[in-house]
Amino acid sequence: MKAQRAALWLLGTMFLLSAAHARGLRRCLIAMDTRHISQSFQQIKETIQAKDTFPNVTILSTSGTLHSIKPLDVCCVTKNLLAFYMDRVFKDHQELSPQILRKISSIANSFLYMQKVLQQCQEQRLCHCGQEAANATRIIHDNYNQLEVRSAALKSLGELDVFLAWIDKNHQGTPAA
Numbered sequence: 531m532k533a534q535r536a537a538l539w540l541l542g543t544m545f546l547l548s549a550a551h552a553r554g555l556r557r558c559l560i561a562m563d564t565r566h567i568s569q570s571f572q573q574i575k576e577t578i579q580a581k582d583t584f585p586n587v588t589i590l591s592t593s594g595t596l597h598s599i600k601p602l603d604v605c606c607v608t609k610n611l612l613a614f615y616m617d618r619v620f621k622d623h624q625e626l627s628p629q630i631l632r633k634i635s636s637i638a639n640s641f642l643y644m645q646k647v648l649q650q651c652q653e654q655r656l657c658h659c660g661q662e663a664a665n666a667t668r669i670i671h672d673n674y675n676q677l678e679v680r681s682a683a684l685k686s687l688g689e690l691d692v693f694l695a696w697i698d699k700n701h702q703g704t705p706a707a
Contacts, residue, residue, distance in 0.1 A: 558605040558651030560644050560701040564694055567640045570633045571690050577630060579688040584681060589673040590689045595666050596696045603666075604700045606659035609648040610667040611693060612641050615686070618674065622683035637690070644697075 590596060599607050620638050625631045651657040674682045 558648060558656045560608070560647050560697065562640070562644060562647075562701075564640075564698055567637050568691070568694050570636050571694065574630045574633045575688070575691065577627070578684065581684055582681075582688050584677065584685060587673075587677065587685060588689065589670060589677075589682065589686050590692045595669050596692070598662075599666055599700075600660075600662060601700075602658050603660050603663035605648060605651055605657040606663035607666050608697060608701065609645070609652065609657060610663065611670065612645045612648065614667070614670065614674075615690075615693070616641055616645065619683050619686040622679045623687055624680060624683075634687070 596607070616638065620634060623634070625634060648657060674686060676682075677685060
């Protein structure tokens with residue numbers, strides 16, 4: 531009788547631990563087709579990158595900052611980079627062309643939607659923010675701060691395809707909310 535209780539207790543404990551582990555590994559995914567964003571960017575990419583006066587400097591793609599992010603930190607880094615683009619890049623970039631401005635505005639609206647999805651994930655405690663996520667975000671901000679504001683905004687906007695490819699790679703699957 532004691533052996534059966536111990537076995538049931540052990541089985542129950544293992545079930546609870548595996549359920550907790552699986553919940554911790556659930557990722558917050560953005561159920562959004564980013565092709566529209568990529569198409570908008572492709573239509574302005576050449577013009578934006580032609581204005582870049584620092585072609586050998588990178589902000590997002592330095593030393594594989596984004597590519598070394600562990601799955602557990604993907605939500606946090608995505609959330610932080612969306613905020614980075616919304617709060618700094620789009621605000622710091624000054625554009626005179628109405629056509630390019632419309633495309634940037636369309637991209638920004640899509641980013642707002644993604645931020646909303648990730649906010650819901652954070653409220654559900656599915657968006658883990660570890661030290662690695664903080665370090666990656668800090669590196670990107672440091673890279674941005676090394677350039678003059680307008681140059682940094684233009685550079686970051688020109689590297690938007692790096693971020694979009696990373697989102698596509700890391701946020702495939704079913705909706706998070």
